[in-house]
Amino acid sequence: MARVLVTGASGFVGRHVVEQLAGRGHEVHAVARAGVGADVPGVRWHAADLLDGASAAALVREVAAEALLHLAWYAEPGAFWRSPENVRWVEASLALARAFVDAGGRRLVVAGTCAEYDWHDGLCSEASTPLAPATLYGRSKHALEIVLSGLAVEAPLSFAWGRIFFVYGPGEHPARLTASVVGALLRGEPARLSAGTQVRDFLHVADVAGAFVALVESDVQGPVNVGWGDPTPVRRLAELVAEIVGRPELLRLGALGAAGEEPPLVVADPRRLRDDVGFTPRFDLRTGLQDTVDHAVAASRA
């Protein structure tokens, strides 16, 4: 059991991480700008604006955690791909890591992204797929990884970098893909989508969180894909949601044009996560979407 500092703790992935870490007996220090989140036994909440380096460093010193799980980032749907806010988050993340080194931290785990890979390759493997991010978001995460893995050698620090693929599940921002389809169908409104031929790799948020918890507890070094490894056309995901909700007639596949820059295939090679980290997802796509719809139904009745 360890003392773990979690940033982005009130976010989509962070909420699940905090619960799971506490459930496994860790002493969890959860950071959020507002400083409050779900009241979970074993979790202490801290208010800090990580973009303010001095207050972030003071918190890191005060908590003196053995492990730091850094999930916080700018995540406004749509805007996050190109926003200069990404640059500020590189700065803030580097300052945070330096503070963690100075405070005697041992294990650093940071959220990366599949957008670091060259998406022309399609199947993304940590060892062999070129890293050629096409967006400021992907570049910023990739650059952060490059510096942190060098800092980890010199500090020294045990360091892993979890590259998140496509996440869905309870608590997702309503403007994002799965949540928007679930929301529209449950409201009895049409869900307008592209033809949905692009193939992605979807993982339930509780499993994404579980993968990060496993990374915190392991001593695996370097990049690890956080994905299922199951190539899924977007239309297949939409059709499963429609089937679960029971409103297939509301699905409007092809109603929207394809986004110009959408790559046809982005799928994780999941072997490192399963074999080296020893993590296996609880949900497949059908049970994960069922869980997502169940939560949405429950929330609408609450």
Added chain:
Amino acid sequence: MARVLVTGASGFVGRHVVEQLAGRGHEVHAVARAGVGADVPGVRWHAADLLDGASAAALVREVAAEALLHLAWYAEPGAFWRSPENVRWVEASLALARAFVDAGGRRLVVAGTCAEYDWHDGLCSEASTPLAPATLYGRSKHALEIVLSGLAVEAPLSFAWGRIFFVYGPGEHPARLTASVVGALLRGEPARLSAGTQVRDFLHVADVAGAFVALVESDVQGPVNVGWGDPTPVRRLAELVAEIVGRPELLRLGALGAAGEEPPLVVADPRRLRDDVGFTPRFDLRTGLQDTVDHAVAASRA
């Protein structure tokens, strides 16, 4: 003619840059921590600690330059390869670039390094040599380039990145290679070196500065090697210095063991600098070393 803000202006390369920019009629705003440097007509000095983001941003706003030439970095000989100070300079450089964007800046030129390349390749070409920095210094510079080139697209900003190879010349830190050989031989002391079989690419500091001045004045985008393209064994450089000083008997080649990690070959492909930027060095190695020795002799008599 443009208003140009130069960081690292009192450094080895920076002093030459400031003189040359002013000589070409630009309005030069030179930044140094101490805030003073050579009294050159057309150069105004500013004191700022770039590691203090707020004061750096205030200066950038106040000067409102069209071009920013960012040379400042942590440069302690030997220590700079592995120091965590590199991480702070990534943060400071990103904050500086954001401030420049916010202040309406147009052209950004930043000093990179040949240490970004995979040195197993030897001949370093911007278009084809893999980037695989082996040190925290190389990683930090490479990461900075990745973020800045993404920010340049979004800002938008005209952006070039000059990868410096091996610099020598007047004003070099006495602990560095060429200056230490020149210094020892002029004092009549033995110069102890490795066998010197490793091949490098040496460029006189006035030409390195000239290349950056040309980059500021051009609109070339992306990485540009700042090197001569002349493969030179270190022993050849040492022998030339000894010949110029007239003390070949003081050269002790092979007196030191080779450093374990020294790559055999690091040479620039110089074509982009010559063809796209249109810059040609003034000094070849012999005339450049003669100039270096002449300055050292003059300085010792002053």
